[in-house]
Amino acid sequence: MIPNLFNAIFPKWKLQRRSDYSRVRGYIFKLLAVVLALLITALALKVAGKSPLELARILITTSFTTKFGRTQLLRLATPLILNGVAMLIASRMQLFNLGLEGQLYIGAFAAIAVGLHVSGPPALVIILMALAAMAAGALYALIPAVMRIKAGVSEILTTLLLNPLAIQFAAYIGMDIWRDRSAVGGSANTTPSIPYNLPTFFEEVNFGLILAVIIVLVVWLVFSRTPWGYEVTAGGSNIGAAKYSGMPVIKNLFIVMLLSGALAGLSGMTQLVEVTHRFSPRLSNNLGWMGINVAILAGGDTLAILPWGIFMALILFSGTILKTQGILDEVVLALTGLILLLASIGEVLANYRLVNIDKLEQNTQLENYQGEAKNEALPK
Amino acid sequence: MTDMKEKPTLLEMRNIWKCFPGVIANKAIHFELHAGEVQALLGENGAGKTTLMNILSGLYQPDDGEIIIDGTQVSLNNPQDAIQFGIGMVHQHFRLVDNLTVAENIHLGWSETPQIINAKKLYSSIESLMAESGFYCDPNRKIEDLSVGEQQRVEIVKALARGAKILILDEPTSVLTPQEAEDLFRNLQKMTESGRSVIFISHKLDEVLSVSDRITILRNGENVITLPRTESDTRILAKHMVGDQSFEKKYVPGVEIGKPVLELTGVSATDDQGLLALNNIDLLIREGELIGVAGVSGNGQCELAEAITGLRPINSGQLLINGEDWTDKSASEMAAAGVGHIPEDRNKTGLMPDLPILENAILREYRNPPIRKGPWLRKGPAAEFATRLVRDGDVRTPNISVAVRVLSGGNQQKLITQREIDVATRVLVAMHPTRGLDIAATEAVRSALIRHRDQGVAVLLISEDLDEILSISDRIVVMYEGSISRSFTMAEVNRDEIGLMMGGSKQDI
Numbered sequence: 017m018i019p020n021l022f023n024a025i026f027p028k029w030k031l032q033r034r035s036d037y038s039r040v041r042g043y044i045f046k047l048l049a050v051v052l053a054l055l056i057t058a059l060a061l062k063v064a065g066k067s068p069l070e071l072a073r074i075l076i077t078t079s080f081t082t083k084f085g086r087t088q089l090l091r092l093a094t095p096l097i098l099n100g101v102a103m104l105i106a107s108r109m110q111l112f113n114l115g116l117e118g119q120l121y122i123g124a125f126a127a128i129a130v131g132l133h134v135s136g137p138p139a140l141v142i143i144l145m146a147l148a149a150m151a152a153g154a155l156y157a158l159i160p161a162v163m164r165i166k167a168g169v170s171e172i173l174t175t176l177l178l179n180p181l182a183i184q185f186a187a188y189i190g191m192d193i194w195r196d197r198s199a200v201g202g203s204a205n206t207t208p209s210i211p212y213n214l215p216t217f218f219e220e221v222n223f224g225l226i227l228a229v230i231i232v233l234v235v236w237l238v239f240s241r242t243p244w245g246y247e248v249t250a251g252g253s254n255i256g257a258a259k260y261s262g263m264p265v266i267k268n269l270f271i272v273m274l275l276s277g278a279l280a281g282l283s284g285m286t287q288l289v290e291v292t293h294r295f296s297p298r299l300s301n302n303l304g305w306m307g308i309n310v311a312i313l314a315g316g317d318t319l320a321i322l323p324w325g326i327f328m329a330l331i332l333f334s335g336t337i338l339k340t341q342g343i344l345d346e347v348v349l350a351l352t353g354l355i356l357l358l359a360s361i362g363e364v365l366a367n368y369r370l371v372n373i374d375k376l377e378q379n380t381q382l383e384n385y386q387g388e389a390k391n392e393a394l395p396k
Numbered sequence: 397m398t399d400m401k402e403k404p405t406l407l408e409m410r411n412i413w414k415c416f417p418g419v420i421a422n423k424a425i426h427f428e429l430h431a432g433e434v435q436a437l438l439g440e441n442g443a444g445k446t447t448l449m450n451i452l453s454g455l456y457q458p459d460d461g462e463i464i465i466d467g468t469q470v471s472l473n474n475p476q477d478a479i480q481f482g483i484g485m486v487h488q489h490f491r492l493v494d495n496l497t498v499a500e501n502i503h504l505g506w507s508e509t510p511q512i513i514n515a516k517k518l519y520s521s522i523e524s525l526m527a528e529s530g531f532y533c534d535p536n537r538k539i540e541d542l543s544v545g546e547q548q549r550v551e552i553v554k555a556l557a558r559g560a561k562i563l564i565l566d567e568p569t570s571v572l573t574p575q576e577a578e579d580l581f582r583n584l585q586k587m588t589e590s591g592r593s594v595i596f597i598s599h600k601l602d603e604v605l606s607v608s609d610r611i612t613i614l615r616n617g618e619n620v621i622t623l624p625r626t627e628s629d630t631r632i633l634a635k636h637m638v639g640d641q642s643f644e645k646k647y648v649p650g651v652e653i654g655k656p657v658l659e660l661t662g663v664s665a666t667d668d669q670g671l672l673a674l675n676n677i678d679l680l681i682r683e684g685e686l687i688g689v690a691g692v693s694g695n696g697q698c699e700l701a702e703a704i705t706g707l708r709p710i711n712s713g714q715l716l717i718n719g720e721d722w723t724d725k726s727a728s729e730m731a732a733a734g735v736g737h738i739p740e741d742r743n744k745t746g747l748m749p750d751l752p753i754l755e756n757a758i759l760r761e762y763r764n765p766p767i768r769k770g771p772w773l774r775k776g777p778a779a780e781f782a783t784r785l786v787r788d789g790d791v792r793t794p795n796i797s798v799a800v801r802v803l804s805g806g807n808q809q810k811l812i813t814q815r816e817i818d819v820a821t822r823v824l825v826a827m828h829p830t831r832g833l834d835i836a837a838t839e840a841v842r843s844a845l846i847r848h849r850d851q852g853v854a855v856l857l858i859s860e861d862l863d864e865i866l867s868i869s870d871r872i873v874v875m876y877e878g879s880i881s882r883s884f885t886m887a888e889v890n891r892d893e894i895g896l897m898m899g900g901s902k903q904d905i
Contacts, residue, residue, distance in 0.1 A: 259745075
């Protein structure tokens with residue numbers, strides 16, 4: 017698509033697919049795309065009469081040099097990383113879980129249900145909340161999983177359509193049946209606050225982030241070093257080959273989808289306990305969706321979820337800061353879209369090179385020669 | 397078939413170049429076609445035949461060169477252009493809509509299709525067309541109900557309906573029974589009498605000799621020679637086709653045939669649609685024996701391979717390995733029992749093309765130590781294992797971390813073959829193991845099968861290529877509509893009889 021378009025615009029030049037794939041080149045193209053997106057945004061801000069450099073300075077200093085900035089950033093990064101890894105697990109098996117946002121809400125609902133209605137030692141209640149959130153998220157992901165595996169319904173559609181349902185359900189719970197009636201005038205649009213908190217390390221690093229990092233490391237280990245991880249990779253790469261080898265493909269599809277939902281549910285719980293403490297349809301603010309962005313930016317690379325999660329948190333956090341400078345935070349949403357668009361294009365372009373039509377023949381001959389050299393056998 | 401010089405030149409392709417990333421598919425190729433002739437385009441896989449014909453049919457644009465039809469230079473920018481100049485191509489894989497009828501398929505995307513259509517009108521216009529051309533099948537039937545041979549006829553009529561003066565057939569007989577192929581040849585001859593020409597892509601020497609007036613041979617994307625049929629025989633053609641490589645087959649039949657290894661008694665199974673695909677199959681293979689299963693695709697061969705390798709449940713009957721009951725086990729259990737399986741389609745089932753060689757090599761071995769240790773998959777032993785497979789199987793690759801997709805088809809198949817040989821300590825099921833390979837890779841795979849047979853393993857070779865089956869099997873069975881014939885030794889059968897049994901016109905000898 018992109019190469020065809022390109023050839024139509026520049027007839028003298030041709031985009032030619034590279035015969036090799038380099039991971040480093042992929043990273044470079046993605047970084048260039050991010051830089052380009054930032055430059056375009058800066059230009060737009062400049063046109064609007066703001067100073068992009070000044071805004072960047074404020075953003076960097078607030079985010080990194082103040083304790084408030086750092087804690088906010090990490091708390092924002094936590095659900096992004098969790099949802100990023102949730103997306104990545106599913107996409108390992110070619111499942112596209114676009115229902116993270118909904119699973120997050122259902123998870124948070126299970127957590128608030130435990131938090132409000134179960135009493136006991138705080139540590140126990142918190143553990144129960146986490147387990148309930150993961151179970152609920154997994155159950156909510158079970159619906160599309162069953163529909164996909166038993167009836168062949170695309171999970172892209174079902175997961176997507178289950179999102180508004182979950183959010184409306186959250187509205188019903190938070191703004192109606194479990195509404196905080198003790199608030200002044202009895203008019204709060206959320207549930208009552210839960211009295212629990214997760215511990216913080218070094219006064220800044222929230223427990224949820226530690227958990228998210230551990231999960232990323234475990235997932236990385238599982239995918240790169242265990243037979244089950246290999247089965248998932250094989251199933252995602254070619255389901256026919258996985259079946260032929262006798263792998264339990266259907267079972268793995270279920271497990272992967274449930275794990276993805278469980279992690280999204282867990283992110284709802286951490287968001288509830290570490291950030292909002294109350295359950296309402298404003299709990300997440302698109303964190304599940306942004307998790308998808310994180311996974312796309314990370315490509316198939318599990319560990320890359322961490323830096324991209326923090327980067328995406330920085331972008332989202334800049335919205336809060338821009339607001340203090342009198343700029344609508346919709347700018348940030350546009351920026352995330354721009355980054356995603358350009359990064360996706362960059363990822364495709366990383367597989368191509370630009371050649372002049374006239375030189376095409378020479379190049380091909382050269383490559384042919386290299387190809388032959390490559391095909392030598394391994395030394396006996 | 398009379399003196400060629402009297403026939404006018406219909407088509408000329410001059411100095412055709414076509415490059416793809418990493419390969420030059422056509423190097424300065426010249427090709428000339430007379431009116432009313434059948435010309436074969438002969439060459440190994442990757443010789444550039446299909447590329448050249450795709451250029452002629454407008455699918456590819458040449459990087460350089462001229463195409464001259466009826467004395468005028470033309471540029472064929474898309475298939476529509478080619479159709480306008482009277483060029484019709486029947487691809488190896490048919491491009492028909494399965495759930496439409498024959499008449500509807502022929503009218504699809506045709507400039508002469510009436511704006512307002514009704515089934516009767518479509519039917520009658522096609523009916524006469526089919527009858528005239530000699531390529532007949534009922535225009536009211538749906539494509540999915542037709543045999544492969546009938547579908548091919550539809551493709552040919554589709555091209556003729558659009559006014560094709562030059563008909564290109566890409567390996568037309570690879571899917572036909574010998575009898576169907578003969579019908580096809582007869583009809584093609586008839587067609588040329590009306591001044592139409594046929595270009596016939598093939599790598600089967602016998603049929604090339606029997607059907608074409610002239611034969612053009614390509615090798616590595618270059619012209620080798622164009623010969624009239626009268627000046628060639630199989631030996632000459634083979635020599636030009638493979639170049640200086642020695643071309644000789646010597647297969648010694650298995651001598652040390654031992655005790656029964658694989659035994660099927662009364663095995664029945666259904667296909668994916670739930671229809672009976674295996675009907676009461678009895679089959680016995682002994683140690684050190686290679687049995688060939690002949691038959692036209694779709695007569696239950698695929699289901700047979702799957703039933704033996706644990707991929708398809710067995711409805712009734714029994715499967716014994718070394719006398720023990722292994723009926724209805726899973727694919728991984730069968731692999732553990734020593735049943736290897738070279739599957740039909742290396743890209744759909746045999747390999748994971750986007751993953752590196754290492755991941756593909758351990759596909760069957762990852763459950764076993766030393767690659768698996770406790771809960772871990774160990775990269776070191778996995779790499780050692782993969783390196784060993786690559787070495788033993790003579791897979792040409794720079795290293796084991798390149799994606800399998802960049803290997804040539806031959807090297808991909810050698811990797812699968814070696815991997816399955818490693819699994820197959822008792823039984824090896826090989827389905828179309830050399831399909832689409834060039835001669836060198838074909839020889840490598842066949843001799844690997846033979847070597848493995850000589851190690852005392854029972855080998856079941858399922859192939860559409862009758863020559864292959866005849867050249868390496870110790871005994872032969874024929875499959876037709878889910879049933880299997882008794883097994884014949886090579887002395888008991890000849891080609892014609894097998895051909896008749898494949899076509900269902902002879903039950904037994």
